[in-house]
Amino acid sequence: KAGVTQTPRYLIKTRGQQVTLSCSPISGHRSVSWYQQTPGQGLQFLFEYFSETQRNKGNFPGRFSGRQFSNSRSEMNVSTLELGDSALYLCASSLSGQGIYEQYFGPGTRLTVT
Amino acid sequence: QKEVEQDPGPLSVPEGAIVSLNCTYSNSAFQYFMWYRQYSRKGPELLMYTYSSGNKEDGRFTAQVDKSSKYISLFIRDSQPSDSATYLCAMSALESGGYNKLIFGAGTRLAVHP
Numbered sequence: 001k002a003g004v005t006q007t008p009r010y011l012i013k014t015r016g017q018q019v020t021l022s023c024s025p026i027s028g029h030r031s032v033s034w035y036q037q038t039p040g041q042g043l044q045f046l047f048e049y050f051s052e053t054q055r056n057k058g059n060f061p062g063r064f065s066g067r068q069f070s071n072s073r074s075e076m077n078v079s080t081l082e083l084g085d086s087a088l089y090l091c092a093s094s095l096s097g098q099g100i101y102e103q104y105f106g107p108g109t110r111l112t113v114t
Numbered sequence: 115q116k117e118v119e120q121d122p123g124p125l126s127v128p129e130g131a132i133v134s135l136n137c138t139y140s141n142s143a144f145q146y147f148m149w150y151r152q153y154s155r156k157g158p159e160l161l162m163y164t165y166s167s168g169n170k171e172d173g174r175f176t177a178q179v180d181k182s183s184k185y186i187s188l189f190i191r192d193s194q195p196s197d198s199a200t201y202l203c204a205m206s207a208l209e210s211g212g213y214n215k216l217i218f219g220a221g222t223r224l225a226v227h228p
Contacts, residue, residue: 004157033214043158043202043218056215090157094214103216105150105157 002027004093004106012112018079021109025072025093031055032074033103034066037088049074078111086113117141120203120219129228133190137203137219140184144205146213147179149188152200152221161188161201193226200224 005024013019025032034046045058049068068074072093078085088110092103120137127133135149146165150158164170167181176189186205190197200221206213 031212031214033216035216035218042220043204043216045215045217048214050214055210055212058215092216102148102160102163103214104160107157 004091004104006089006091006106006109008109009107010110010112012114013081014114015081015083017081018077019081019111021076021078021089021091021111023074023076023091023093023106025074025091026104029093029095029104030072031094032068032072033092033094034074034076035090035092035105036060037090037108038086043090046076081113083113085111087111115140116220117217118203118205118219121222122220124223124225126225126227127193129193129195129226131193131226133193133197133224133226135188135190135201135203135222135224137186137205138184139186139205139217141205141207141217142181142184143207144217145208146206147177147186148204148206148216149175149177150202150204150218152202154199158202193224195226195228198225 007022031050033048037043048056052068066076088108090108092105094103118139148163149161152158162177170177174191178187202221203219204216
């Protein structure tokens with residue numbers, strides 16, 4: 001079974017620009033979560049989508065947004081990029097539901113903002 | 115104070131040693147406890163998860179959860195150079211999205227030398 005895929009793997013953007021990252025979950029998985037990983041703050045939860053609806057959200061500004069499509073693929077958008085947005089952005093998929101399901105991570109998109 | 119505390123290390127041990135990795139937490143609502151391994155430039159890989167208190171063993175890995183002390187541990191027996199990676203603990207409480215909002219520790223960098 002193919003794992004979680006993320007595109008692009010690397011991205012360089014300039015302050016003030018916007019960026020869209022893509023995540024394709026494992027086949028059959030309906031929940032997609034997004035995380036930001038930085039050396040200073042570690043891994044932090046951004047938001048989670050299930051059936052095209054955002055079910056949970058972390059403490060990030062509104063510049064960070066996402067969506068999920070009917071095939072469970074998800075995109076994350078960051079507008080008005082700041083230098084501090086430089087990070088590894090990870091998505092994770094799980095079967096979801098309300099029970100306990102393992103989350104499987106993709107390789108991440110490394111975003112550098114200059 | 116962070117919800118999940120984890121010593122970032124680094125931890126350096128000789129091959130064959132028993133490794134003990136630990137996390138403490140403050141949120142008594144956490145019920146689902148996970149350990150992830152992350153190699154350099156890769157996404158986190160789920161090693162084990164435990165629901166509520168108790169022990170769980172998988173090969174050379176043993177996870178322990180002590181909810182009364184808000185303390186979790188991962189033991190690695192007969193450590194190998196291939197175990198060299200960053201180990202992240204993660205926890206979640208039941209929310210609107212189920213257990214999909216993971217709160218991570220900072221990660222402990224482990225080096226196993228031959």
